[in-house]
Amino acid sequence: MKTRKLSSTLPHMLLSLGLVSVISAALLGGMYLITKEPIARIERESRIEAIRKVAPDFDNDPQAEAMKIPTASGDTCTLYPAMLGGRFNGAAVSCRSMDGFAGEITVMAGFNADGSVRDYEVLSHAETPGLGSKMQLWFRDPKGARSVIGKNPATTSFYVTKDKGAGGQIDGITAATISSRAFLGALREAFSAYTEYKDSKGF
Numbered sequence: 001m002k003t004r005k006l007s008s009t010l011p012h013m014l015l016s017l018g019l020v021s022v023i024s025a026a027l028l029g030g031m032y033l034i035t036k037e038p039i040a041r042i043e044r045e046s047r048i049e050a051i052r053k054v055a056p057d058f059d060n061d062p063q064a065e066a067m068k069i070p071t072a073s074g075d076t077c078t079l080y081p082a083m084l085g086g087r088f089n090g091a092a093v094s095c096r097s098m099d100g101f102a103g104e105i106t107v108m109a110g111f112n113a114d115g116s117v118r119d120y121e122v123l124s125h126a127e128t129p130g131l132g133s134k135m136q137l138w139f140r141d142p143k144g145a146r147s148v149i150g151k152n153p154a155t156t157s158f159y160v161t162k163d164k165g166a167g168g169q170i171d172g173i174t175a176a177t178i179s180s181r182a183f184l185g186a187l188r189e190a191f192s193a194y195t196e197y198k199d200s201k202g203f
Contacts, residue, residue, distance in 0.1 A: 047063070055110045057089060058084055059085065062080035069193040075095070075189070078093070079091050079197050088113060089112075090113045092108055107186040109194075111190075113203070114152065117149055117150065145170055157169045158170055160177060160180050172184075
């Protein structure tokens with residue numbers, strides 16, 4: 001008797017579960033469509049703000065002239081040229097490293113026309129929140145050999161000083177050597193992309 005009752009209610013249960021699944025999927029899909037554009041807009045605005053912050057003065061539209069440049073690691077950097085009065089004035093370059101302690105670190109680096117670092121912005125990271133804040137400040141700090149500002153990767157070894165085999169000349173964040181290596185690795189990739197762009201354009 002119980003078996004007969006169960007078999008008669010099973011189709012209704014399956015139908016109910018199916019309806020719930022369809023409705024849930026529809027709601028999730030609708031939510032994605034609703035939030036997709038605002039999220040994309042926020043990301044664009046954040047990117048524009050980062051370019052303005054790190055790049056030298058420009059009067060062109062760096063985003064419209066952006067170029068994807070493959071790196072030696074097999075990844076891709078995005079370069080945003082800064083033109084002023086029709087002349088190349090430097091660029092902002094977005095690159096990432098997957099070698100952080102917790103994963104990916106993405107950096108927007110600004111280079112002057114001579115290749116020196118004008119500024120940088122950590123766009124995203126998977127490190128602890130406190131460490132993310134440290135990266136934003138540490139590599140600007142003029143104390144010791146912490147700062148990368150004004151230094152040129154062509155003449156300064158952008159490796160942590162602990163990496164003596166690589167001739168490292170940048171002090172890593174205390175107790176965060178892995179994250180420091182990843183950050184500097186992203187800057188090296190950015191500089192490589194910057195150099196390749198300059199050479200291809202004859203600047």
